[in-house]
Amino acid sequence: MNTGKTYLITGGAGFIGSHLAEQLLQQGHRVTVIDDLSTGSEKNLSKILGRPAFTFIVSRVSACPELEKLVARTDVIFHLAAAVGVKLIIEKPLYSIRNNLLETACILELACKYKKTFLLTSTSEVYGKSPSHSFNEADDLRIGNPHLSRWSYACSKLMDEFMAMASWREHGTPVVITRLFNIVGPRQTGRYGMVLPRFVQAALENKPLTVYGDGTQSRCFCHISDSLKALMQLTKGEPPLGVGDVFNIGTDSEISIADLARKVITLTGSKSEIEFIPYEKAYAPGFQDMMRRKPCLKKLLARTGFKPETALDQIILDIAQSLSPR
Numbered sequence: 001m002n003t004g005k006t007y008l009i010t011g012g013a014g015f016i017g018s019h020l021a022e023q024l025l026q027q028g029h030r031v032t033v034i035d036d037l038s039t040g041s042e043k044n045l046s047k048i049l050g051r052p053a054f055t056f057i058v059s060r061v062s063a064c065p066e067l068e069k070l071v072a073r074t075d076v077i078f079h080l081a082a083a084v085g086v087k088l089i090i091e092k093p094l095y096s097i098r099n100n101l102l103e104t105a106c107i108l109e110l111a112c113k114y115k116k117t118f119l120l121t122s123t124s125e126v127y128g129k130s131p132s133h134s135f136n137e138a139d140d141l142r143i144g145n146p147h148l149s150r151w152s153y154a155c156s157k158l159m160d161e162f163m164a165m166a167s168w169r170e171h172g173t174p175v176v177i178t179r180l181f182n183i184v185g186p187r188q189t190g191r192y193g194m195v196l197p198r199f200v201q202a203a204l205e206n207k208p209l210t211v212y213g214d215g216t217q218s219r220c221f222c223h224i225s226d227s228l229k230a231l232m233q234l235t236k237g238e239p240p241l242g243v244g245d246v247f248n249i250g251t252d253s254e255i256s257i258a259d260l261a262r263k264v265i266t267l268t269g270s271k272s273e274i275e276f277i278p279y280e281k282a283y284a285p286g287f288q289d290m291m292r293r294k295p296c297l298k299k300l301l302a303r304t305g306f307k308p309e310t311a312l313d314q315i316i317l318d319i320a321q322s323l324s325p326r
Protein backbone atom coordinates (compact mmCIF):
# COMPACT_ATOMS: atom_id res chain seq x y z
CA MET A 1 0.00 0.00 0.00
CA ASN A 2 1.33 3.46 -0.92
CA THR A 3 1.30 5.63 2.21
CA GLY A 4 2.69 8.64 0.36
CA LYS A 5 0.80 11.93 0.30
CA THR A 6 -0.37 14.03 -2.63
CA TYR A 7 1.30 17.41 -3.13
CA LEU A 8 0.49 20.31 -5.43
CA ILE A 9 3.31 22.77 -6.14
CA THR A 10 2.51 26.00 -7.98
CA GLY A 11 5.64 27.49 -9.56
CA GLY A 12 7.21 24.04 -9.37
CA ALA A 13 9.30 24.45 -12.53
CA GLY A 14 11.21 27.27 -10.85
CA PHE A 15 14.35 27.11 -8.76
CA ILE A 16 12.91 26.20 -5.34
CA GLY A 17 9.84 24.36 -6.62
CA SER A 18 11.77 21.93 -8.82
CA HIS A 19 14.06 20.91 -5.95
CA LEU A 20 11.02 20.52 -3.70
CA ALA A 21 9.25 18.33 -6.25
CA GLU A 22 12.32 16.07 -6.54
CA GLN A 23 12.61 15.69 -2.76
CA LEU A 24 8.94 14.85 -2.28
CA LEU A 25 9.02 12.24 -5.05
CA GLN A 26 12.16 10.76 -3.54
CA GLN A 27 10.26 10.37 -0.26
CA GLY A 28 7.55 8.35 -2.04
CA HIS A 29 4.90 11.05 -2.47
CA ARG A 30 2.82 12.00 -5.52
CA VAL A 31 3.48 15.47 -6.93
CA THR A 32 1.70 17.73 -9.40
CA VAL A 33 3.37 20.90 -10.61
CA ILE A 34 1.54 23.81 -12.22
CA ASP A 35 3.83 26.38 -13.82
CA ASP A 36 3.41 28.90 -16.63
CA LEU A 37 7.17 28.85 -17.38
CA SER A 38 7.36 32.64 -17.06
CA THR A 39 10.63 32.46 -15.12
CA GLY A 40 10.84 28.69 -14.61
CA SER A 41 11.83 26.09 -17.16
CA GLU A 42 10.98 22.53 -18.13
CA LYS A 43 14.70 21.74 -17.97
CA ASN A 44 14.54 22.17 -14.18
CA LEU A 45 12.23 19.13 -14.10
CA SER A 46 14.31 16.94 -16.41
CA LYS A 47 15.20 14.49 -13.61
CA ILE A 48 11.55 13.77 -12.79
CA LEU A 49 9.53 14.25 -15.98
CA GLY A 50 7.96 10.95 -16.98
CA ARG A 51 7.90 9.45 -13.49
CA PRO A 52 4.51 7.81 -12.77
CA ALA A 53 4.01 9.72 -9.50
CA PHE A 54 4.70 13.06 -11.19
CA THR A 55 2.37 15.29 -13.23
CA PHE A 56 3.41 18.51 -14.91
CA ILE A 57 0.83 21.02 -16.11
CA VAL A 58 1.98 24.06 -18.07
CA SER A 59 -0.50 26.78 -17.14
CA ARG A 60 -1.03 29.91 -15.14
CA VAL A 61 -2.46 28.84 -11.79
CA SER A 62 -5.76 30.69 -12.29
CA ALA A 63 -6.11 29.46 -15.89
CA CYS A 64 -5.62 25.77 -15.06
CA PRO A 65 -8.92 24.01 -15.92
CA GLU A 66 -8.25 21.11 -13.51
CA LEU A 67 -7.30 23.38 -10.59
CA GLU A 68 -10.32 22.67 -8.40
CA LYS A 69 -10.09 18.90 -8.94
CA LEU A 70 -6.38 18.96 -8.17
CA VAL A 71 -6.85 20.91 -4.95
CA ALA A 72 -9.72 18.63 -3.88
CA ARG A 73 -7.53 15.54 -4.08
CA THR A 74 -4.29 17.03 -2.74
CA ASP A 75 -3.04 16.86 0.85
CA VAL A 76 -0.66 19.82 0.85
CA ILE A 77 -0.34 22.84 -1.45
CA PHE A 78 3.00 24.61 -1.72
CA HIS A 79 2.17 27.96 -3.35
CA LEU A 80 5.41 29.23 -4.88
CA ALA A 81 4.16 30.75 -8.15
CA ALA A 82 4.98 34.45 -8.15
CA ALA A 83 6.80 37.16 -10.03
CA VAL A 84 10.27 36.98 -8.46
CA GLY A 85 13.44 39.06 -8.64
CA VAL A 86 14.04 42.80 -8.24
CA LYS A 87 14.84 43.26 -11.94
CA LEU A 88 11.58 41.67 -13.10
CA ILE A 89 9.53 43.58 -10.51
CA ILE A 90 11.02 46.90 -11.63
CA GLU A 91 10.62 46.15 -15.33
CA LYS A 92 7.07 44.79 -15.09
CA PRO A 93 5.50 46.18 -11.92
CA LEU A 94 1.84 45.87 -12.91
CA TYR A 95 2.18 42.30 -14.14
CA SER A 96 4.08 41.42 -10.94
CA ILE A 97 1.52 42.92 -8.58
CA ARG A 98 -1.41 41.29 -10.36
CA ASN A 99 0.38 37.96 -10.56
CA ASN A 100 1.29 37.90 -6.89
CA LEU A 101 -2.12 38.99 -5.63
CA LEU A 102 -4.64 37.41 -8.00
CA GLU A 103 -3.05 33.99 -8.39
CA THR A 104 -2.73 33.65 -4.61
CA ALA A 105 -6.34 34.72 -4.07
CA CYS A 106 -7.49 32.13 -6.61
CA ILE A 107 -5.76 29.09 -5.15
CA LEU A 108 -6.24 30.17 -1.54
CA GLU A 109 -9.98 30.25 -2.08
CA LEU A 110 -9.88 26.60 -3.16
CA ALA A 111 -7.59 25.64 -0.29
CA CYS A 112 -10.17 27.25 1.98
CA LYS A 113 -13.10 25.44 0.32
CA TYR A 114 -11.44 22.02 0.70
CA LYS A 115 -9.56 22.80 3.95
CA LYS A 116 -6.16 21.88 2.54
CA THR A 117 -2.80 22.68 4.08
CA PHE A 118 -1.55 25.75 2.22
CA LEU A 119 2.07 26.90 2.52
CA LEU A 120 2.85 30.38 1.19
CA THR A 121 6.40 31.39 0.30
CA SER A 122 6.59 35.04 1.24
CA THR A 123 9.83 36.99 1.46
CA SER A 124 12.29 38.82 3.70
CA GLU A 125 11.48 41.87 1.53
CA VAL A 126 8.34 42.39 3.65
CA TYR A 127 10.61 43.67 6.46
CA GLY A 128 11.35 46.57 4.11
CA LYS A 129 13.48 49.31 5.59
CA SER A 130 13.29 48.00 9.15
CA PRO A 131 16.42 49.11 11.04
CA SER A 132 16.48 45.90 13.10
CA HIS A 133 19.74 43.88 13.00
CA SER A 134 17.88 40.60 13.09
CA PHE A 135 14.39 40.49 11.59
CA ASN A 136 11.86 38.91 13.90
CA GLU A 137 8.47 37.65 12.70
CA ALA A 138 6.74 39.87 15.28
CA ASP A 139 8.47 43.08 14.06
CA ASP A 140 6.56 46.02 12.61
CA LEU A 141 7.20 46.41 8.89
CA ARG A 142 8.42 49.55 7.06
CA ILE A 143 7.86 49.53 3.34
CA GLY A 144 8.78 52.36 0.93
CA ASN A 145 6.28 54.43 -1.00
CA PRO A 146 4.48 53.52 -4.27
CA HIS A 147 6.62 55.82 -6.44
CA LEU A 148 9.31 53.17 -6.13
CA SER A 149 8.24 50.00 -7.92
CA ARG A 150 10.69 47.79 -6.06
CA TRP A 151 8.43 47.90 -2.98
CA SER A 152 5.49 46.46 -4.90
CA TYR A 153 7.00 42.97 -4.53
CA ALA A 154 7.13 43.33 -0.74
CA CYS A 155 3.62 44.82 -0.64
CA SER A 156 2.05 42.18 -2.85
CA LYS A 157 3.68 39.38 -0.85
CA LEU A 158 2.59 41.02 2.37
CA MET A 159 -0.99 41.18 1.12
CA ASP A 160 -0.68 37.46 0.31
CA GLU A 161 0.29 36.94 3.95
CA PHE A 162 -2.71 38.98 5.13
CA MET A 163 -5.04 36.98 2.86
CA ALA A 164 -3.65 33.67 4.10
CA MET A 165 -3.88 34.76 7.73
CA ALA A 166 -7.45 35.97 7.25
CA SER A 167 -8.42 32.66 5.67
CA TRP A 168 -7.02 30.84 8.71
CA ARG A 169 -8.76 33.16 11.20
CA GLU A 170 -12.13 33.36 9.45
CA HIS A 171 -12.43 29.88 7.99
CA GLY A 172 -9.80 27.71 9.71
CA THR A 173 -7.84 27.08 6.48
CA PRO A 174 -4.62 25.39 7.62
CA VAL A 175 -2.15 27.97 6.29
CA VAL A 176 1.59 28.20 6.95
CA ILE A 177 3.38 31.43 6.05
CA THR A 178 7.11 31.43 5.39
CA ARG A 179 9.43 34.38 4.74
CA LEU A 180 12.39 33.21 2.70
CA PHE A 181 15.79 34.96 3.02
CA ASN A 182 18.13 34.60 0.00
CA ILE A 183 17.74 30.92 -0.78
CA VAL A 184 20.44 29.88 -3.24
CA GLY A 185 21.78 26.86 -5.07
CA PRO A 186 21.95 25.11 -8.43
CA ARG A 187 19.23 26.09 -10.97
CA GLN A 188 18.71 29.59 -9.61
CA THR A 189 19.03 31.95 -12.52
CA GLY A 190 20.85 35.29 -12.44
CA ARG A 191 18.64 36.66 -15.22
CA TYR A 192 16.24 38.47 -12.89
CA GLY A 193 18.85 40.07 -10.64
CA MET A 194 19.77 37.31 -8.16
CA VAL A 195 23.27 38.13 -7.00
CA LEU A 196 24.98 34.80 -6.35
CA PRO A 197 24.28 32.98 -9.63
CA ARG A 198 25.17 36.24 -11.41
CA PHE A 199 28.54 36.42 -9.63
CA VAL A 200 29.40 32.76 -10.13
CA GLN A 201 28.51 32.86 -13.82
CA ALA A 202 30.65 35.98 -14.35
CA ALA A 203 33.57 34.45 -12.41
CA LEU A 204 33.48 31.26 -14.47
CA GLU A 205 33.66 33.38 -17.63
CA ASN A 206 36.44 35.61 -16.16
CA LYS A 207 34.14 38.61 -16.66
CA PRO A 208 33.80 41.49 -14.15
CA LEU A 209 31.60 40.87 -11.11
CA THR A 210 29.29 43.86 -10.82
CA VAL A 211 28.60 45.07 -7.29
CA TYR A 212 25.84 47.64 -6.86
CA GLY A 213 26.59 50.51 -4.47
CA ASP A 214 29.73 50.25 -2.33
CA GLY A 215 29.26 46.55 -1.53
CA THR A 216 29.03 47.01 2.25
CA GLN A 217 25.38 45.88 2.20
CA SER A 218 25.19 42.34 3.59
CA ARG A 219 23.01 39.29 3.06
CA CYS A 220 22.65 35.77 4.48
CA PHE A 221 22.71 32.94 1.91
CA CYS A 222 20.97 29.67 2.71
CA HIS A 223 21.40 26.51 0.65
CA ILE A 224 18.32 25.15 -1.07
CA SER A 225 18.69 21.73 0.61
CA ASP A 226 18.54 23.35 4.07
CA SER A 227 15.53 25.49 3.24
CA LEU A 228 13.62 22.50 1.82
CA LYS A 229 13.91 20.73 5.18
CA ALA A 230 12.30 23.71 6.91
CA LEU A 231 9.53 24.04 4.31
CA MET A 232 8.61 20.37 4.51
CA GLN A 233 8.86 20.20 8.29
CA LEU A 234 6.40 23.08 8.75
CA THR A 235 3.68 21.26 6.80
CA LYS A 236 4.03 17.99 8.72
CA GLY A 237 1.52 16.88 11.32
CA GLU A 238 -2.24 17.20 11.83
CA PRO A 239 -2.71 20.12 12.17
CA PRO A 240 0.52 21.12 10.42
CA LEU A 241 3.37 22.22 12.69
CA GLY A 242 3.41 25.78 11.35
CA VAL A 243 -0.34 26.32 11.12
CA GLY A 244 -1.65 29.89 11.46
CA ASP A 245 1.82 31.34 11.93
CA VAL A 246 4.71 33.10 10.16
CA PHE A 247 8.28 31.76 10.01
CA ASN A 248 11.56 33.14 8.74
CA ILE A 249 13.55 30.60 6.72
CA GLY A 250 17.22 31.14 5.96
CA THR A 251 20.56 31.32 7.67
CA ASP A 252 21.82 33.97 10.08
CA SER A 253 25.40 33.90 8.90
CA GLU A 254 26.08 37.20 7.14
CA ILE A 255 28.46 38.39 4.42
CA SER A 256 28.87 41.75 2.66
CA ILE A 257 28.28 41.73 -1.08
CA ALA A 258 31.84 42.94 -1.77
CA ASP A 259 33.25 40.06 0.35
CA LEU A 260 30.91 37.67 -1.42
CA ALA A 261 32.34 38.78 -4.76
CA ARG A 262 35.91 38.24 -3.48
CA LYS A 263 35.01 34.80 -2.13
CA VAL A 264 33.44 33.75 -5.43
CA ILE A 265 36.55 34.84 -7.34
CA THR A 266 38.87 32.95 -4.97
CA LEU A 267 36.85 29.75 -4.84
CA THR A 268 36.39 29.54 -8.59
CA GLY A 269 40.04 30.45 -9.30
CA SER A 270 38.77 33.22 -11.56
CA LYS A 271 40.70 36.13 -13.10
CA SER A 272 37.66 38.39 -12.80
CA GLU A 273 37.82 41.91 -11.40
CA ILE A 274 35.17 43.54 -9.21
CA GLU A 275 33.32 46.50 -10.69
CA PHE A 276 31.32 48.84 -8.46
CA ILE A 277 28.38 50.62 -10.09
CA PRO A 278 25.85 53.00 -8.51
CA TYR A 279 22.38 51.65 -7.82
CA GLU A 280 20.85 54.37 -10.02
CA LYS A 281 22.72 52.94 -12.98
CA ALA A 282 21.76 49.35 -12.22
CA TYR A 283 18.10 50.03 -11.47
CA ALA A 284 16.43 53.46 -11.42
CA PRO A 285 17.04 56.84 -9.75
CA GLY A 286 16.04 56.68 -6.08
CA PHE A 287 16.44 52.90 -5.81
CA GLN A 288 16.45 51.87 -2.16
CA ASP A 289 18.34 48.86 -0.89
CA MET A 290 18.59 47.51 2.63
CA MET A 291 22.02 47.47 4.27
CA ARG A 292 21.33 44.23 6.15
CA ARG A 293 18.79 41.46 5.88
CA LYS A 294 19.36 38.90 8.57
CA PRO A 295 16.65 36.57 9.93
CA CYS A 296 16.00 35.73 13.54
CA LEU A 297 15.58 31.94 13.42
CA LYS A 298 14.58 31.29 17.04
CA LYS A 299 10.93 30.59 16.28
CA LEU A 300 11.73 28.22 13.43
CA LEU A 301 14.28 26.39 15.57
CA ALA A 302 11.87 26.08 18.50
CA ARG A 303 9.05 24.74 16.31
CA THR A 304 10.97 22.45 13.95
CA GLY A 305 14.50 21.97 15.30
CA PHE A 306 15.77 23.45 12.00
CA LYS A 307 19.35 24.69 11.74
CA PRO A 308 21.00 25.52 8.42
CA GLU A 309 24.00 23.28 7.84
CA THR A 310 25.63 24.15 4.52
CA ALA A 311 28.57 26.58 4.68
CA LEU A 312 28.80 29.41 2.15
CA ASP A 313 31.98 28.01 0.54
CA GLN A 314 30.18 24.76 -0.16
CA ILE A 315 27.18 26.64 -1.56
CA ILE A 316 29.40 28.58 -3.97
CA LEU A 317 31.22 25.42 -5.09
CA ASP A 318 27.88 23.69 -5.65
CA ILE A 319 26.62 26.53 -7.85
CA ALA A 320 29.92 26.71 -9.72
CA GLN A 321 29.79 22.99 -10.42
CA SER A 322 26.22 23.22 -11.72
CA LEU A 323 27.14 26.11 -14.05
CA SER A 324 30.41 24.66 -15.34
CA PRO A 325 30.34 23.22 -18.84
CA ARG A 326 30.38 19.42 -18.59
Ligand SMILES: NC(=O)c1ccc[n+]([C@@H]2O[C@H](COP(=O)([O-])OP(=O)(O)OC[C@H]3O[C@@H](n4cnc5c(N)ncnc54)[C@H](O)[C@@H]3O)[C@@H](O)[C@H]2O)c1
Pocket: 010, 011, 012, 013, 014, 015, 016, 017, 034, 035, 036, 037, 038, 039, 040, 041, 059, 060, 061, 062, 079, 080, 081, 082, 083, 084, 099, 103, 121, 122, 123, 124, 179, 180, 181, 182, 183, 184
Ligand atom coordinates in the same frame (compact mmCIF):
# COMPACT_ATOMS: atom_id res chain seq x y z
N1 LIG B 1 14.80 32.31 -3.96
C1 LIG B 1 14.69 33.12 -2.93
O1 LIG B 1 15.68 33.48 -2.29
C2 LIG B 1 13.35 33.59 -2.47
C3 LIG B 1 13.33 34.57 -1.46
C4 LIG B 1 12.10 35.03 -1.02
C5 LIG B 1 10.92 34.49 -1.51
N2 LIG B 1 10.98 33.54 -2.50
C6 LIG B 1 9.69 33.02 -2.98
O2 LIG B 1 9.81 31.64 -3.29
C7 LIG B 1 9.00 31.31 -4.43
C8 LIG B 1 9.83 30.57 -5.46
O3 LIG B 1 10.89 31.41 -5.88
P1 LIG B 1 12.10 30.92 -6.80
O4 LIG B 1 13.32 31.56 -6.27
O5 LIG B 1 12.04 29.46 -6.99
O6 LIG B 1 11.75 31.71 -8.14
P2 LIG B 1 11.42 31.14 -9.61
O7 LIG B 1 11.20 32.33 -10.47
O8 LIG B 1 12.46 30.20 -10.02
O9 LIG B 1 10.06 30.35 -9.36
C9 LIG B 1 8.78 30.92 -9.53
C10 LIG B 1 8.02 30.01 -10.48
O10 LIG B 1 6.66 30.43 -10.56
C11 LIG B 1 6.26 30.35 -11.93
N3 LIG B 1 5.11 31.25 -12.05
C12 LIG B 1 5.08 32.60 -11.87
N4 LIG B 1 3.82 33.05 -11.97
C13 LIG B 1 3.03 31.98 -12.22
C14 LIG B 1 1.63 31.81 -12.41
N5 LIG B 1 0.79 32.82 -12.34
N6 LIG B 1 1.17 30.55 -12.65
C15 LIG B 1 2.02 29.48 -12.70
N7 LIG B 1 3.35 29.59 -12.52
C16 LIG B 1 3.84 30.83 -12.28
C17 LIG B 1 7.48 30.73 -12.73
O11 LIG B 1 7.48 30.28 -14.06
C18 LIG B 1 8.58 30.04 -11.91
O12 LIG B 1 8.80 28.72 -12.35
C19 LIG B 1 8.39 32.62 -4.91
O13 LIG B 1 7.10 32.74 -4.39
C20 LIG B 1 9.28 33.69 -4.28
O14 LIG B 1 8.58 34.89 -4.05
C21 LIG B 1 12.16 33.09 -2.99
